[in-house]
Amino acid sequence: MKVPSPRLRWYERIYLWEIARGMVVTMRHMIRNLFRQREMPTVQWPEEPKHLPVRIKGRHRLTVREDGSPKCVACYMCATACPARCIHIEAEESPEPTIEKVPKAFDIDMLRCVFCGYCVEACPEDAIRMDTGEVSIVSDNRDDFIFHMDFLLRGSGEEWKKKRGRPEPVEEDEDLSSPPDTPEETRDGYRRRERPPVPSSW
Amino acid sequence: MPKITVNGVEVDAPDGQNLIQVAKGMGIEIPHFCYHPGLGVDGNCRLCLIEVEGTPKPQIACNTFVREGLSVRTDTDRIKELRRAVLEFFFLNHPLDCPICDQSGECLLQDFYMRHGQYESRLDLPKVHKRKAVPVGARVTLDAERCVLCTRCVRFCDDVTGTGELRIVNRGHHSEITVHPGRPLDNPYSLNTVDLCPVGALTSSQFRFKCRVWFLETTRSICSGCSRGCNIHLEQSEGTIYRYRPRENQEVNRWWMCDDGRSSFHVFNESRCEAPLAGGEEIPHSEAIEKIIDAVRKARERDPAGIAMILSPEMSTESLYAARKFAREILGTDRVRAGSFAPPFVEDEILRKADPHPNRRGCEMLGIWTDDLGSELERGGPLAIVVQNDLAGPSPEAGKRLERFETVIALATNLDETTKRAALVHPVAPHPECDGTFVNFQGRVQRFRKAKPALGDALTVMELLRRIAAGLGTEFGWVNLNHVWKEMAVEVPELEGMSPTALGDHGLPIRSVREASGATVEKG
Numbered sequence: 001m002k003v004p005s006p007r008l009r010w011y012e013r014i015y016l017w018e019i020a021r022g023m024v025v026t027m028r029h030m031i032r033n034l035f036r037q038r039e040m041p042t043v044q045w046p047e048e049p050k051h052l053p054v055r056i057k058g059r060h061r062l063t064v065r066e067d068g069s070p071k072c073v074a075c076y077m078c079a080t081a082c083p084a085r086c087i088h089i090e091a092e093e094s095p096e097p098t099i100e101k102v103p104k105a106f107d108i109d110m111l112r113c114v115f116c117g118y119c120v121e122a123c124p125e126d127a128i129r130m131d132t133g134e135v136s137i138v139s140d141n142r143d144d145f146i147f148h149m150d151f152l153l154r155g156s157g158e159e160w161k162k163k164r165g166r167p168e169p170v171e172e173d174e175d176l177s178s179p180p181d182t183p184e185e186t187r188d189g190y191r192r193r194e195r196p197p198v199p200s201s202w
Numbered sequence: 203m204p205k206i207t208v209n210g211v212e213v214d215a216p217d218g219q220n221l222i223q224v225a226k227g228m229g230i231e232i233p234h235f236c237y238h239p240g241l242g243v244d245g246n247c248r249l250c251l252i253e254v255e256g257t258p259k260p261q262i263a264c265n266t267f268v269r270e271g272l273s274v275r276t277d278t279d280r281i282k283e284l285r286r287a288v289l290e291f292f293f294l295n296h297p298l299d300c301p302i303c304d305q306s307g308e309c310l311l312q313d314f315y316m317r318h319g320q321y322e323s324r325l326d327l328p329k330v331h332k333r334k335a336v337p338v339g340a341r342v343t344l345d346a347e348r349c350v351l352c353t354r355c356v357r358f359c360d361d362v363t364g365t366g367e368l369r370i371v372n373r374g375h376h377s378e379i380t381v382h383p384g385r386p387l388d389n390p391y392s393l394n395t396v397d398l399c400p401v402g403a404l405t406s407s408q409f410r411f412k413c414r415v416w417f418l419e420t421t422r423s424i425c426s427g428c429s430r431g432c433n434i435h436l437e438q439s440e441g442t443i444y445r446y447r448p449r450e451n452q453e454v455n456r457w458w459m460c461d462d463g464r465s466s467f468h469v470f471n472e473s474r475c476e477a478p479l480a481g482g483e484e485i486p487h488s489e490a491i492e493k494i495i496d497a498v499r500k501a502r503e504r505d506p507a508g509i510a511m512i513l514s515p516e517m518s519t520e521s522l523y524a525a526r527k528f529a530r531e532i533l534g535t536d537r538v539r540a541g542s543f544a545p546p547f548v549e550d551e552i553l554r555k556a557d558p559h560p561n562r563r564g565c566e567m568l569g570i571w572t573d574d575l576g577s578e579l580e581r582g583g584p585l586a587i588v589v590q591n592d593l594a595g596p597s598p599e600a601g602k603r604l605e606r607f608e609t610v611i612a613l614a615t616n617l618d619e620t621t622k623r624a625a626l627v628h629p630v631a632p633h634p635e636c637d638g639t640f641v642n643f644q645g646r647v648q649r650f651r652k653a654k655p656a657l658g659d660a661l662t663v664m665e666l667l668r669r670i671a672a673g674l675g676t677e678f679g680w681v682n683l684n685h686v687w688k689e690m691a692v693e694v695p696e697l698e699g700m701s702p703t704a705l706g707d708h709g710l711p712i713r714s715v716r717e718a719s720g721a722t723v724e725k726g
Binding site for chain 1: 299301302334335410411412414416417
């Protein structure tokens, strides 16, 4: 298809007039911004905090049971769902009789992670969440980008909200706003079944 | 062969087969738990229901045998409804702990629910709980809640090993599998119960929690644990071998394999030789090849007949052939010997053989086997090339005798006592990392396939010897297995008329064995 180019007038062809017209636009914005700095969309990050949406997917954290042990049962569902193959789990036998399988190691390679959130979707135990709000993961060393279990277990969404001085969201997401250590029954009406004690003869 | 009709299709079915086997041959799945071809018909799971013409009530397919004029249907609405109802009973007390169950991904209960169940649960009573994660033997873990009571494991211990450790105790929905007090499930074939178990009730303690099964890649291979050469599925993920599972071969191992064989893969995961070594220091591959060529050239100038090539019954037949040709044509020596100092295993009447080597018969076939490797080493010489054979490990005396050689070059898969004593070490690929064949004690040539890439700088013995020969001015022209086989099938009379393709999945007997069995058939 042939697209006819517009016919230029003589003053358009010498460009000087057009350059001057362009500069008028630039100068108009510059002078206006000098007097209306508050309304400018630019954020002076990292000196100024960036106000992120409530549901933004930040770096992962592993949630804990009431006794502080990880909720994760090392079922590898997150590692299976992960399209970037960034989750590496090693499982082991749990010392507690009511829990069968626990993670020995749980590493996330943040250099491979694409922040898709499939791991959170896949988790049957609500053991992994991406509600820390930490989106800038910075280091000068590749090893630092591999987050180990002890680091992932630390912190919660709440801490981050305080630290970053995030204003109260207008519309609170019900699930995310509830503290992470609320007992299971009260949060979604789901009762965990209790296992019978293992006979001591075995 | 009787003519029968399955779902309106007329087929010729072999006499003596039951309807599960016939349907399987036609590509029709009849769900079942308790029937297994190796254990026979038990008829307790009641899941394999089919409609038989002329019979008012549904029949179990496992106990319906082929007879002339039989007409059955497996796909009627009534059958589908009945299967769903039977599955619902299986699920009544079955825990839904699939995410942490090692069987999930290869669980028949999961598969059947997805294909034939798909109902809404009607149970509003609490489930019956039983013992979980109980070690019933040194290698097997029991989860009684997950059990469907098909008794495959019980019948295996009764009928195949004859040890009878497992039993079902209690009645009704309190029934569960258990062992007799003080008699754990410790027979040398106990892990077959784990394969037989259609659900996650019996799991392997060794494999437990190591890897989810959907990450595993399966390759048809051969167990290198003993001279039986059980056919296996070799399962690995990202270069680490996680388990062996038996692969059916009626001529060799039927459906089973032994527990020792199943743990024989650890040697391919641990303390591997990954880079060439000179005096214990890592050197680049190109430098190592040059040094080996130099050493061969020097030894050849001085005393070619004194050079010894020590091979191993762990090597593939192709590697043995390649090494024999290399020794005779490049080194110019007749001292090509294969032998071993490894102690014999326990032998029994089911599968296990005393000879711990997968390819001793292959060495004998090529005329290089010696029972007295010690005196061969005693002679010494200017150069010894030891291939895939740890001489010094099982026999310190042999290690001392190695010192009689001026230079020792080890082409090794693992770092061991022999590589410590060698001046030059080059890594070679063990059997999971290359294509090849083993000849088992029956004289059956069996193919194994490359399951994973060779570790580090390792090369197959064939390729490494080809490169050394090329450096010394002779081009062997081997690129892959088929090239060596083309030569071998001509030069080794026992392998006449064979090719890797002709071997198929179950292997072929060597010529002398084939003729011997053919002769008996004619006489009979």
